[in-house]
Amino acid sequence: MDYRDTPEEAEFRASLRAWLAENIPAGWDKIEDRDEAARMQRAWHRTLYEAGYIGMSWPKEYGGRSLSPMYEAILNEEAGNLNAPRLPSVGYIGRAVFTYGSEEQKKRFLPPLLSGEAQWCQGFSEPEAGSDLASLRTLARLDGDHYVVNGQKMWTSGGQYADWCLLLARTDPDVPKHKGISAFLVSMREPGVTVRPIVLASGEAETCEVFWDDVRIPVAQRLGAPGEGWRIAMTTVAYERGPADIGFIASYRHTLRRVERLAAERGLLERPETRKKLAAAYVRGEVLRLNCMEQLSLRVSGREPGPEGSVAKLLWADAEQSLQHLAMDILGADCMTGAAGEWLGSYFTSRPVSVYGGSAQIQKNIIARMLGLPR
Structure with missing residues (x-):
């Protein structure tokens, strides 16, 4: 496989790099x-x-440009190289809507999703249905031309800022659990929706719990057919775990360079153990990069993302957590005294990487099924 830019991609990369240099918000990472x-x-x-x-x-x-996914990979890479703010995550929600939505839903929801006028979150996990998502208990009962929803969702990232939610709820409790789930497009401003931010160990309220108390949702806002929620969810997480994570590669390299500078400033680069750990961090990042490029190559050839995205998810978690642990080793007590509080926060933020988007155990189960291993 040849991963070098085509002439058109190289021209796009150069133009994008110049645009980013002019438009990245100054001081955004100091907020x-x-x-x-x-x-x-x-x-x-x-x-x-x-x-x-x-x-x-x-x-x-649907408002796009019908370009190769390689262009979005270039955007992710260049934005990471220049330490730009996080890129908006519109792909996986958008794919669900324009794959399963009606024409009316596509016209209503896709333009504001693309433009940023409407921010979205996912209402998937629950207190008793995290990794085992199919066990969700939030119930949507049909009442005339509306569904009435009651239940609770957990780990809803960005829920406190979202305008809309892609919600999974059980519409038929009498069929096998994977078959009784439906998906809904729900306004977070509906009466009965209560959002409570959850403060994590990092000190940040990055995620939320959301309560649904007699929330009325028009039937016209059900996405797909009744009982099609599990299939829609799998499409969503396939894009969420897929090659779009290539944007992580550039930010990972940026962090690795910072960790190397920390080691140099503290005179630790002469220690064989430190050099060995830094080399291992580089190898982890390179393995993840090549894995993502392989998946991206499949996307470019027309194949939709599948369960192999679980491999990238495992590699990503291992790389991020190992690098942050290395930073803790280098900084020592400064992390605990407040002299390097930013790094301590980053370390805590890295811990749930192996849980959200499907825990490491779930990813291994998916890979085992993909390889035909005995259950």
């Missing part, structure tokens, strides 16, 4: 107030959209 950071992120989404960098691989009829 400490989470609400202010959310406002900055929303404005950044709008800036990218107006420049034509959002949804580039989407079909033109």
Whole structure:
């Protein structure tokens, strides 16, 4: 496989790099107030959209440019190299809508999703249905031309800032658990929706729990057919775990360079053990990069992402957690005294990487099934 840029891709990369240098918000990574950071992120989404960098691989009829997924990989890579703010995650929600939605739903929901006018979250996991998502208990009862929803969702990232939610709820409790789930497009402003941020060990309220108390959802906002929720969820997480994570590679390299500088500043590069750990961190990042490039190559050839995304998810978690652990080893007591509090927060943030999006155990089960191993 030849992963070098084509002439067209090289021209796009150069133009994009120049645009990013001019448009990355100054001081964005120094913002400490989470609400202010959310406002900055929303404005950044709008800036990218107006420049034509959002949804580039989407079909033109849904607001995209029908370009190869390679262009989005280049965007992820260049944004990471220049330490830009996080890129908006519109791909996996958008794929669910334009794959399973009605024409009316596509016209209503896709344009504001692309432009950043409407922010979205996922209502998947529950207190008793995290890794075993099919065991979810949130119930949607049909009442005339509405569904009435009651239940609770957990680990809803960005729920406190979202306008809409892709919600999974059980519509038929009398069939096998995978078959009784439906998907809904729900306004987070509906009466009966209560959002409570969850403060993690890092000190940040990155995720939320959401309560649904007699929330009425029009039947017209059910996505797909009744009972099709599990299939829709699998499409969503396939894109969530897929080659889009290549954006992590550039940010990982950026962090690795910072860790190397920390080691040099503390005179630790002469220690064989430190050099060995830094080399291992580089190898982990390179293995993940090649894995993502292989998946991306399949996407470019027309194959949709599948269960092999679980391999990238495991590699990503291992690389991120190992690198942050190495930073702790280098910084020592400074992490605990407050002299390097930023790094301690990053370490805590890395811990749930092996849980969200499907725990490591679930990813291994998926890989085992893919390989035909005995259950």
